[in-house]
Amino acid sequence: MNHEAMQELLAGYALRSLTGEDAAAADRLLVDHVPGCLDCRRTLEAFQSVTADLALDAEPVSPPETLLPRLHREMGAQARRRRPVYLVAVAASVAAVVGMGGFALTQGARANRLGVQNALFTDMTDFTQRNNASMTPVGPVSEVASPGVRECYIYGTDVPMPAPGYVYRLWLETGSEATFAEDFLPEDGVVLLRLAFDPSTYDKVVVTEEPAGSVPTTPGQPKWESTPQLAAAG
Amino acid sequence: MVPGPSLLQLASVAYIDLDDLELHRRLSQGEREAFDELYRRYGAAAYGLALRLTGQQLLAQDVAHDAFLALWRAPEAFDPARGAFRTFFLSLVHHRAVDTIRREERLRKRQERASNLEPTVGEDVAEDVVAASFMGQRRKEVREALTTLPPEQRQVLELAYFEGKTQVTIAEELQIPIGTVKTRTMAAMQKLRKVLQEESE
Numbered sequence: 001m002n003h004e005a006m007q008e009l010l011a012g013y014a015l016r017s018l019t020g021e022d023a024a025a026a027d028r029l030l031v032d033h034v035p036g037c038l039d040c041r042r043t044l045e046a047f048q049s050v051t052a053d054l055a056l057d058a059e060p061v062s063p064p065e066t067l068l069p070r071l072h073r074e075m076g077a078q079a080r081r082r083r084p085v086y087l088v089a090v091a092a093s094v095a096a097v098v099g100m101g102g103f104a105l106t107q108g109a110r111a112n113r114l115g116v117q118n119a120l121f122t123d124m125t126d127f128t129q130r131n132n133a134s135m136t137p138v139g140p141v142s143e144v145a146s147p148g149v150r151e152c153y154i155y156g157t158d159v160p161m162p163a164p165g166y167v168y169r170l171w172l173e174t175g176s177e178a179t180f181a182e183d184f185l186p187e188d189g190v191v192l193l194r195l196a197f198d199p200s201t202y203d204k205v206v207v208t209e210e211p212a213g214s215v216p217t218t219p220g221q222p223k224w225e226s227t228p229q230l231a232a233a234g
Numbered sequence: 235m236v237p238g239p240s241l242l243q244l245a246s247v248a249y250i251d252l253d254d255l256e257l258h259r260r261l262s263q264g265e266r267e268a269f270d271e272l273y274r275r276y277g278a279a280a281y282g283l284a285l286r287l288t289g290q291q292l293l294a295q296d297v298a299h300d301a302f303l304a305l306w307r308a309p310e311a312f313d314p315a316r317g318a319f320r321t322f323f324l325s326l327v328h329h330r331a332v333d334t335i336r337r338e339e340r341l342r343k344r345q346e347r348a349s350n351l352e353p354t355v356g357e358d359v360a361e362d363v364v365a366a367s368f369m370g371q372r373r374k375e376v377r378e379a380l381t382t383l384p385p386e387q388r389q390v391l392e393l394a395y396f397e398g399k400t401q402v403t404i405a406e407e408l409q410i411p412i413g414t415v416k417t418r419t420m421a422a423m424q425k426l427r428k429v430l431q432e433e434s435e
Binding site: 004007008011012014015016017018019020022045046047048049050051052053054055056057058059060061062063064067068070071072074075161163164165166167185211212213214 | 266269270273277278279280281282283285286287291295298299300301302303304305306307308310311312313316317318320321322323324325326327328329330332333369372373376377379380391394395396398399400401402404416417419420422423424426427430431
């Protein structure tokens with residue numbers, strides 16, 4: 001694919017107007033090419049800036065006076081359970097999160113996060129050697145797991161950011177049943193999560209892109225998923 | 235009669251001079267006043283955009299509500315290293331609005347009416363809030379930039395952005411090859427990129 005075709009895809013992506021094969025091609029482009037191509041990165045950023053500017057063509061209209069009080073009420077309810085929301089959901093669905101699973105969404109000093117990330121990476125390496133674990137691709141991330149071991153890692157580099165205001169959501173699917181596992185965001189393109197489940201007990205691992213802060217009830221359209229054969233061989 | 239300051243405006247006095255980044259930082263720490271100030275700055279733009287896309291006040295209110303609540307619940311979704319807060323937040327509103335209208339196909343018929351919607355009582359055009367701000371100036375530049383596009387490019391851009399239509403749907407509706415939709419879209423985006431970058435320099 002030449003750069004002109006790539007930039008056509010990036011224009012459609014920035015406008016959120018791609019579907020089917022074009023959407024899949026854009027996803028691949030964002031993972032395989034854009035992170036390493038300064039020209040495409042600049043183009044994408046510029047197109048995203050253009051789409052944000054386009055919003056200003058809409059006439060501003062004062063929202064109804066009831067909107068802010070409604071937000072305040074819900075913010076009050078939310079503030080009390082804001083941080084634990086992910087962990088509670090995980091605890092209810094796949095037992096407990098081990099250690100720092102989901103750390104990419106937590107706040108705190110950047111240096112501290114990097115320290116945690118390094119420690120977690122070391123843990124993953126140890127886990128891999130100790131359990132002879134294998135890697136199963138799930139889009140740009142990989143599931144690092146060993147059948148029969150109730151622990152696994154989700155790891156990837158050069159992972160593109162989701163759309164603004166969205167997060168990636170990890171699900172475990174068996175047949176038509178989906179269990180929410182974790183929300184995550186790449187940090188400098190890196191994703192590293194430790195989770196307490198054995199992927200071989202599920203048909204596949206699926207990643208969707210969902211509005212940040214939304215309640216994980218049912219998965220949306222899969223963005224990436226593990227192939228069942230690889231997961232079974234996992 | 236000139237209306238007096240609202241409670242919100244009075245409450246935001248201490249925050250009014252802070253830039254968006256600082257407000258976002260404070261919001262991330264749970265400061266409601268920072269949230270209120272960002273709402274004051276972007277509420278009308280967000281609601282106006284949502285109204286233009288959805289064509290229905292209740293849906294527009296839900297879109298603006300969901301976007302602001304998402305900001306409060308997951309402020310870390312905005313990464314200052316990746317661009318301005320305004321870019322992030324209005325993109326968030328746009329994405330929510332597009333998701334909404336794609337879910338609510340039946341609303342499509344109302345969009346044309348909505349695109350010409352005149353503000354009604356209680357929906358004062360909020361230029362007073364933004365006229366003196368950067369957004370007001372930028373709005374003028376964006377509208378001027380749009381007039382530089384050839385009509386066929388502007389058409390595909392507006393169908394995609396303001397009506398949330400996919401490139402496949404646009405090709406079907408206009409009865410043109412999808413390759414032409416892609417070409418016109420990219421040409422429009424590149425033209426706007428050039429004009430708007432020049433304006434901001």
